[in-house]
Amino acid sequence: MTSAVKRGATSSTRDRDTQTAREETHLWTRSVHVHVTMKIYFCGSIRGGRDDVMLYRKIVEKLQSYGTVLTEHVSSTELSHRGVCDVTELMSCHWSGEDASAAGDRFIHDRDVNWLRQSDVVVAEVTQPSLGVGYELGRVVDMKKKTLCLFRPSSARVLSAMIRGADDGERFVVRDYGEDEVDEVLEEFFNALKRT
Ligand SMILES: O=c1[nH]c(=O)n([C@H]2C[C@H](O)[C@@H](COP(=O)(O)O)O2)cc1CO
Numbered sequence: 001m002t003s004a005v006k007r008g009a010t011s012s013t014r015d016r017d018t019q020t021a022r023e024e025t026h027l028w029t030r031s032v033h034v035h036v037t038m039k040i041y042f043c044g045s046i047r048g049g050r051d052d053v054m055l056y057r058k059i060v061e062k063l064q065s066y067g068t069v070l071t072e073h074v075s076s077t078e079l080s081h082r083g084v085c086d087v088t089e090l091m092s093c094h095w096s097g098e099d100a101s102a103a104g105d106r107f108i109h110d111r112d113v114n115w116l117r118q119s120d121v122v123v124a125e126v127t128q129p130s131l132g133v134g135y136e137l138g139r140v141v142d143m144k145k146k147t148l149c150l151f152r153p154s155s156a157r158v159l160s161a162m163i164r165g166a167d168d169g170e171r172f173v174v175r176d177y178g179e180d181e182v183d184e185v186l187e188e189f190f191n192a193l194k195r196t
Pocket residue numbers: 042043044045046047048049071074083098099108112130131132133136
């Protein structure tokens with residue numbers, strides 16, 4: 001074999017290696033990109049009552065291992081049922097809260113509907129009844145977003161027929177669960193998402 005032919009073979013092998021490396025990097029970047037940029041909208045009661053806020057926090061922490069939670073504030077213990085910091089907390093906390101004035105309410109509504117549109121999946125804790133959460137879920141059904149509603153039968157409450165009755169077993173799912181099952185229920189949901 002002439003040295004020119006050998007040189008040609010070596011450079012085409014090098015080209016192929018470079019190409020393979022590029023493709024691998026591209027695939028890796030894409031999978032990381034998909035994971036990091038998944039946008040999750042979490043719904044939980046605010047003005048409907050804050051009894052379950054510690055559970056919201058646990059859910060949001062788990063959700064953050066799957067992507068960006070657009071509504072992290074819903075799980076903040078510094079946000080009261082009035083949507084602002086408790087008076088006793090105002091002196092010490094830096095959280096400015098959600099402004100409950102009429103202009104503030106319009107801002108919250110428009111921002112949240114916009115976040116709902118942007119989101120890839122919606123997870124809602126629906127045990128504590130909340131008009132806002134019910135409204136968000138109604139909008140979400142229209143937007144055809146993949147949605148998981150979590151309800152705790154141990155609360156002795158009966159979930160609204162307008163939520164349970166919307167379960168289609170695929171896109172909009174209502175899941176009964178217990179507090180100690182948060183991790184496994186979310187793992188099940190996100191693993192199934194990966195397969196679709
Ligand atoms: O201050 C707020 N910020 C906010 O993001 N929300 C959204 C997110 C929650 O999933 C839902 C709670 O509704 P409600 O406050 O009616 O319980 O509405 C609601 C409020 C107050 O109504």
